[in-house]
Amino acid sequence: MKVLIVGSGGREHAIATSVAKSEKVDKIYCAPGNAGIAALAECVAIGAMEFEKLVAFAKEKSIDLCIVGMDDPLVGGLVDLMEEAGIRTFGPRKNAAILEGSKAFSKDLMKKYAIPTAAYENFDDPDKALAYLETCDFPIVLKADGLALGKGVLICNTLEEAKEGVKSIMLDKNFGSAGNRMVIEEFMTGREVSVLSFVDGKTIQTMTSAQDHKRAKDGDQGLNTGGMGTFSPSPFYTEEVDTFCKKYIYQPTVDAMAKEGREFKGVIFFGLMLTEKGPRVLEYNARFGDPEAQVVLPRMKNDIIEVMEACIDGTLDQIDLQFEDNAAVCVVLASDGYPVAYEKGKVISGLEAFDDKDGYYCFHAGTKMTDAGLVTNGGRVLGVTAKGKDLKEARANAYAATNWVQFENKYMRNDIGKAIDEA
Numbered sequence: 001m002k003v004l005i006v007g008s009g010g011r012e013h014a015i016a017t018s019v020a021k022s023e024k025v026d027k028i029y030c031a032p033g034n035a036g037i038a039a040l041a042e043c044v045a046i047g048a049m050e051f052e053k054l055v056a057f058a059k060e061k062s063i064d065l066c067i068v069g070m071d072d073p074l075v076g077g078l079v080d081l082m083e084e085a086g087i088r089t090f091g092p093r094k095n096a097a098i099l100e101g102s103k104a105f106s107k108d109l110m111k112k113y114a115i116p117t118a119a120y121e122n123f124d125d126p127d128k129a130l131a132y133l134e135t136c137d138f139p140i141v142l143k144a145d146g147l148a149l150g151k152g153v154l155i156c157n158t159l160e161e162a163k164e165g166v167k168s169i170m171l172d173k174n175f176g177s178a179g180n181r182m183v184i185e186e187f188m189t190g191r192e193v194s195v196l197s198f199v200d201g202k203t204i205q206t207m208t209s210a211q212d213h214k215r216a217k218d219g220d221q222g223l224n225t226g227g228m229g230t231f232s233p234s235p236f237y238t239e240e241v242d243t244f245c246k247k248y249i250y251q252p253t254v255d256a257m258a259k260e261g262r263e264f265k266g267v268i269f270f271g272l273m274l275t276e277k278g279p280r281v282l283e284y285n286a287r288f289g290d291p292e293a294q295v296v297l298p299r300m301k302n303d304i305i306e307v308m309e310a311c312i313d314g315t316l317d318q319i320d321l322q323f324e325d326n327a328a329v330c331v332v333l334a335s336d337g338y339p340v341a342y343e344k345g346k347v348i349s350g351l352e353a354f355d356d357k358d359g360y361y362c363f364h365a366g367t368k369m370t371d372a373g374l375v376t377n378g379g380r381v382l383g384v385t386a387k388g389k390d391l392k393e394a395r396a397n398a399y400a401a402t403n404w405v406q407f408e409n410k411y412m413r414n415d416i417g418k419a420i421d422e423a
């Protein structure tokens with residue numbers, strides 16, 4: 001069959017790597033893709049938000065399955081348009097992708113269906129938000145309602161900071177229209193875990209757990225980023241936590257969406273915080289995480305196409321989802337200065353070292369092929385992933401592999417997976 005993947009990051013490279021392993025697949029296209037994906041797929045120069053062109057391309061090539069990896073096109077309704085054109089597509093429709101697209105929606109859903117999360121209030125009037133702050137304990141968390149590249153969350157330690165935050169989100173519109181509404185919520189403490197799941201509208205099957213490192217610098221210092229590295233599984237995600245989440249979070253979320261007439265098919269990403277009072281939902285995403293996908297998918301034993309088709313057909317209950325009994329660590333190689341300002345166009349060398357090594361992956365995020373060879377083309381450049389028999393071995397393997405790759409201004413965190421030493 002012919003598959004079209006929409007997206008261009010490390011997540012889409014990880015998806016393409018899994019898709020390429022499927023015996024059902026003859027040909028992969030990726031729009032727009034990147035230099036790494038180009039080794040597996042024919043990359044086409046259509047942007048992820050150019051819906052008309054994407055649908056026309058899918059029809060012209062008689063695509064059998066379209067996989068939408070990124071949040072923007074999901075929230076914008078690309079799946080609906082593909083389906084209207086008769087193209088089978090993996091991912092939630094627009095009315096379900098709102099689970100990620102509006103934090104106010106997802107908080108109201110959790111409240112209505114008693115799914116554990118931080119206490120909160122929604123606001124569309126900045127004056128009311130400012131008045132509410134006077135009644136709050138600090139720290140407090142401010143969230144722009146809409147998509148903001150993972151950057152629309154502000155943790156404020158004082159009333160003054162919080163007032164500045166409301167101004168930045170709702171009045172100065174520093175996150176654009178994502179800040180037309182906002183959520184103000186209780187600050188929680190605990191370990192964070194990412195749990196991705198496949199959903200077919202009624203059945204949910206969770207994948208192995210993972211943990212991201214969102215801050216730019218070692219010791220969780222510096223600014224929030226898209227994610228600087230991940231490990232999987234999380235040793236803090238115990239049987240007990242899993243049992244609780246299955247009962248009070250996972251299935252209840254899927255059922256709630258169905259009851260609201262927003263049947264969810266695709267991937268639900270549960271961003272959880274393991275608090276003293278038990279697991280709480282920090283956020284939902286309507287897609288694979290990036291870089292969570294880079295440690296979760298390489299450990300999945302199933303044919304990804306079979307699982308995705310089961311999600312579309314509503315037969316996920318017949319799939320025996322299985323993961324390898326090992327571990328994986330992904331260290332992101334970024335351009336120094338990310339997420340603020342950084343240079344692009346630096347020549348990358350050493351990637352051939354990955355060619356003949358089982359259990360090692362170099363997923364491309366921001367790269368470009370030029371006459372000068374492969375160059376950096378973004379903040380997050382590559383995701384170096386390695387497996388190991390356990391987390392310690394996987395971490396040692398991943399950090400060893402980061403030395404195989406060279407480019408000017410290469411930057412990485414040196415403590416990805418350090419938390420496992422405390423487990």
Ligand code: AMP
Pocket residue numbers: 118141143150153155185186187188189192214271282283
């Ligand atoms: P989100 O995009 O909602 O996952 O938020 C980004 C990051 O902000 C999370 O990964 C947490 O580290 C932090 N965060 C979000 N909500 C809260 C909260 N209620 N309490 C403490 N930290 C939070």
Ligand code: GLY
Pocket residue numbers: 150212226227285288289290291292
């Ligand atoms: N790694 C977090 C995300 O994909 O949103």
